[in-house]
Amino acid sequence: MASSSQEYTARCHCGKVQGRFLCNKDKVYALDCNCTDCHMRQNVHVVVPAKDFSLVNPESYEDNTTLYQFLTRTAIRRFCSTCGVLPWYIPRSHPGKFAITIHCVDWTQTANGTKTSPPVIVKEKFDGVNWEDSAKRFNDNA
Numbered sequence: 519m520a521s522s523s524q525e526y527t528a529r530c531h532c533g534k535v536q537g538r539f540l541c542n543k544d545k546v547y548a549l550d551c552n553c554t555d556c557h558m559r560q561n562v563h564v565v566v567p568a569k570d571f572s573l574v575n576p577e578s579y580e581d582n583t584t585l586y587q588f589l590t591r592t593a594i595r596r597f598c599s600t601c602g603v604l605p606w607y608i609p610r611s612h613p614g615k616f617a618i619t620i621h622c623v624d625w626t627q628t629a630n631g632t633k634t635s636p637p638v639i640v641k642e643k644f645d646g647v648n649w650e651d652s653a654k655r656f657n658d659n660a
Contacts, residue, residue, distance in 0.1 A: 545638045545640060592613070593607060
């Protein structure tokens with residue numbers, strides 16, 4: 519792990535669904551999307567490469583979650599079957615990556631339980647209503 523990275527845990531409300539991910543420990547960029555799904559959930563998320571994400575309990579993940587897909591069925595959303603929270607998903611806008619819901623992370627604690635200073639979270643608007651144009655702009659800049 520690079521010195522500018524830190525491992526954090528994302529979890530649902532009841533804790534049955536947990537994942538770990540690496541991101542910059544000083545500053546992270548989060549997307550504030552206005553597509554119908556994100557707007558209704560007030561979702562703001564940090565996008566990380568799949569190689570930087572892992573499930574805490576992979577053997578029980580599908581048993582503890584409910585799959586929800588709509589329209590193109592490209593985004594993969596698995597909500598906790600107990601509490602209904604979506605701590606992360608695979609977004610249509612960033613294939614091969616995970617979108618971590620920023621409010622499902624305790625940014626003051628590392629994945630191994632060490633207390634830490636939270637990173638600065640910079641929110642960027644993602645126009646999910648005009649998805650094609652926004653996805654092209656973000657992927658061209660990636």
